[in-house]
Amino acid sequence: MEKFLVLILYFMVIGSNFSVFGSKILWLSNIPPAERQKEISTNGMHKLSSLNIGRGKVKIVQWVTIGENVFNSTYLKNSESRDNTIYCFTPHGDAQDCFMDSSKIYQELTFSNPIEGYYNLYLVKKKIRNDTLFIRTAKAELLNHSCRNGHKDVDKKILPRIYPEVIPLEITRQRNRLENLHFFMASGDKVCYKVYKSSKPLKDASITFISNQGWKKTVKSNDKGEAVIQVIQDYFSAWQDIDNRNIYTYLLLVEYTSEEQGIYKGESYGHTHYITSLSDGYYPSKVMYSSLSWALGLFLLCSIIAGGGVVYYRKRRTRIYREIRVDNK
Amino acid sequence: MNKLQKHINNSNISKFRLVFQILAFLLLIYGGYLSIDLGTSIPTFACPYNQECPGTCYLISAQHQVHNTWASLFGFRGKALLAGLLSFVLLFLILNKAWCGYICPLGTIQDWITKLRNRIGVSFSRYDDLSFKRLKTIKYVLLVLLLIIPLGMSNSIFGLPLLSHDLSAPFCQICPGRIITPLFVGDASQLFVDFTNATTMFMSSLGIIVLALFIVGSIFKKRFFCFFCPMSALHFLFSKIALLRLNKNGENCTKCGNCYRVCDVGIKAIAEDIDHSYIVKDDCMMCLKCIEACPENDCLKASFLTLPVFESTEEGFFSRNLHLDHEMQKPSQKVIEDEKD
Numbered sequence: 001m002e003k004f005l006v007l008i009l010y011f012m013v014i015g016s017n018f019s020v021f022g023s024k025i026l027w028l029s030n031i032p033p034a035e036r037q038k039e040i041s042t043n044g045m046h047k048l049s050s051l052n053i054g055r056g057k058v059k060i061v062q063w064v065t066i067g068e069n070v071f072n073s074t075y076l077k078n079s080e081s082r083d084n085t086i087y088c089f090t091p092h093g094d095a096q097d098c099f100m101d102s103s104k105i106y107q108e109l110t111f112s113n114p115i116e117g118y119y120n121l122y123l124v125k126k127k128i129r130n131d132t133l134f135i136r137t138a139k140a141e142l143l144n145h146s147c148r149n150g151h152k153d154v155d156k157k158i159l160p161r162i163y164p165e166v167i168p169l170e171i172t173r174q175r176n177r178l179e180n181l182h183f184f185m186a187s188g189d190k191v192c193y194k195v196y197k198s199s200k201p202l203k204d205a206s207i208t209f210i211s212n213q214g215w216k217k218t219v220k221s222n223d224k225g226e227a228v229i230q231v232i233q234d235y236f237s238a239w240q241d242i243d244n245r246n247i248y249t250y251l252l253l254v255e256y257t258s259e260e261q262g263i264y265k266g267e268s269y270g271h272t273h274y275i276t277s278l279s280d281g282y283y284p285s286k287v288m289y290s291s292l293s294w295a296l297g298l299f300l301l302c303s304i305i306a307g308g309g310v311v312y313y314r315k316r317r318t319r320i321y322r323e324i325r326v327d328n329k
Numbered sequence: 330m331n332k333l334q335k336h337i338n339n340s341n342i343s344k345f346r347l348v349f350q351i352l353a354f355l356l357l358i359y360g361g362y363l364s365i366d367l368g369t370s371i372p373t374f375a376c377p378y379n380q381e382c383p384g385t386c387y388l389i390s391a392q393h394q395v396h397n398t399w400a401s402l403f404g405f406r407g408k409a410l411l412a413g414l415l416s417f418v419l420l421f422l423i424l425n426k427a428w429c430g431y432i433c434p435l436g437t438i439q440d441w442i443t444k445l446r447n448r449i450g451v452s453f454s455r456y457d458d459l460s461f462k463r464l465k466t467i468k469y470v471l472l473v474l475l476l477i478i479p480l481g482m483s484n485s486i487f488g489l490p491l492l493s494h495d496l497s498a499p500f501c502q503i504c505p506g507r508i509i510t511p512l513f514v515g516d517a518s519q520l521f522v523d524f525t526n527a528t529t530m531f532m533s534s535l536g537i538i539v540l541a542l543f544i545v546g547s548i549f550k551k552r553f554f555c556f557f558c559p560m561s562a563l564h565f566l567f568s569k570i571a572l573l574r575l576n577k578n579g580e581n582c583t584k585c586g587n588c589y590r591v592c593d594v595g596i597k598a599i600a601e602d603i604d605h606s607y608i609v610k611d612d613c614m615m616c617l618k619c620i621e622a623c624p625e626n627d628c629l630k631a632s633f634l635t636l637p638v639f640e641s642t643e644e645g646f647f648s649r650n651l652h653l654d655h656e657m658q659k660p661s662q663k664v665i666e667d668e669k670d
Binding site for chain 2: 302
């Protein structure tokens with residue numbers, strides 16, 4: 001009977017497009033609200049939103065956002081529920097302070113990032129409804145790098161890390177072999193994600209990719225907890241309007257329902273439903289704005305002109321003098 | 330010790346150099362497969378655009394380090410800049426300009442093109458004295474530009490507006506190493522023209538044009554690109570304090586011109602200058618072919634911390650049979666023709 005109820009609940013959640021939360025996904029955004037854009041600048045190669053705190057130091061800022069997709073999301077205001085827990089971990093795996101300033105209009109998470117590599121930022125909200133504890137986790141893997149700081153121990157700095165002691169359902173982007181601190185995702189890339197439940201790979205988890213324009217695709221994780229998703233090109237602007245410096249945001253959503261029971265804030269529950277979102281950025285595909293064939297054509301043209309020029313110059317220098325007769329009369 | 334020194338002096342350093350260049354090339358192109366990390370201040374073209382490169386050319390680090398506001402440069406960022414420069418200098422001091430002659434992958438590729446040219450029988454060119462003097466200044470201009478442009482991206486220079494961020498690492502955008510070295514690991518992703526805006530289009534096209542000139546120029550002129558290389562200019566600023574040194578004893582020089590004839594870069598001063606002891610010029614790459622070709626005892630000498638490494642001897646010259654060398658005679662005829670002009 002219990003399994004049947006869980007199954008019904010699961011279909012309710014999926015079928016109603018995450019309707020348990022009113023069709024809303026909780027996620028962390030790197031894009032500042034209009035009211036904050038003047039004060040916020042971008043930091044490092046990966047353009048993380050940052051606040052200048054003087055003496056060349058900055059603090060990274062992320063905004064708590066809720067919506068159906070990237071396009072139709074709103075920033076959560078501080079006046080709304082702030083019943084949540086925040087975790088921030090350095091690239092070394094150490095917990096560090098992260099603050100939510102209640103004096104601001106919107107809920108924004110602020111932390112310092114003195115170390116090079118991936119910082120993991122989490123915001124967790126828990127709520128009981130219909131005998132089920134819903135645990136919503138918004139996660140962001142924020143890469144901090146500037147070439148000025150060098151490129152030592154790259155493999156350690158980009159290592160994906162999980163924290164099962166505080167985040168039971170985790171999703172990470174798997175790094176490829178040649179990945180370094182300059183990594184940028186682009187349209188067309190095939191990206192592998194891995195789901196963990198309490199540090200173990202989770203099979204058959206439903207992973208939904210939502211692109212910047214709202215395109216969705218759901219896949220299931222395999223035995224290793226992995227799923228590969230190809231990022232599609234989801235917009236086709238006029239050629240001269242392509243902005244290859246613009247970072248588009250995507251969301252990744254993983255869900256899992258278990259029969260874990262317990263008591264939360266004095267209220268008992270019979271099931272636990274986890275929803276974890278991972279937000280990150282991607283660039284337009286390089287093929288949208290660069291051309292190999294033009295490069296090869298230009299290379300051939302220049303080679304022929306330069307080579308021909310040298311050969312002509314050499315021939316001219318070795319030409320036999322011709323006698324010129326001048327009629328003095 | 331004397332026997333060892335004699336053996337070295339009689340040996341053929343060009344063969345040693347060929348092997349050394351191949352090993353250095355393998356290290357700097359494929360070293361990443363072995364997870365080797367050589368740091369970010371390598372005094373030669375160790376190009377990080379090749380994902381398998383185990384280190385980073387100092388020029389790219391320097392361009393990023395100067396891309397800062399004046400306030401940052403005179404503050405904590407300045408320390409990073411100084412630390413990078415210090416690492417570069419310390420590495421450079423060991424080998425002096427031999428980094429160019431023995432390690433640089435772009436230099437090695439040019440030497441391979443030269444060997445190919447020899448095979449197909451194309452004669453090489455030398456610059457006349459006036460062109461040599463004029464063209465050699467280009468590398469200093471490039472060195473200044475590659476430092477000023479990143480500065481101009483963060484600071485207003487002479488009240489001018491800030492430069493576009495599309496000019497980031499400007500020299501790397503036109504350096505043939507960015508395109509060529511990844512090709513050796515099967516990566517052609519750097520061969521493109523970027524149509525994003527006028528600046529990216531100009532810079533990426535310029536990169537392709539320089540690549541074409543690099544290939545064609547190397548066919549007709551030995552070490553064509555080295556003549557314009559800003560790394561070579563940067564090397565020369567610290568060359569006089571390096572541990573590996575190339576000295577000349579002018580009293581023993583007969584001005585036979587052998588050293589000039591074998592010089593890939595075409596430095597005439599090595600044959601003509603009998604007044605200065607330290608003979609490394611800004612275009613020199615310390616390949617030491619001049620010592621190999623010198624028939625005089627104790628005329629040219631390479632030393633490390635005053636210890637002799639390789640020196641010219643009459644016995645060495647004849648044991649290498651350079652007086653019979655076809656390649657050695659060929660350029661001398663060409664030189665005579667040029668000088669008549």
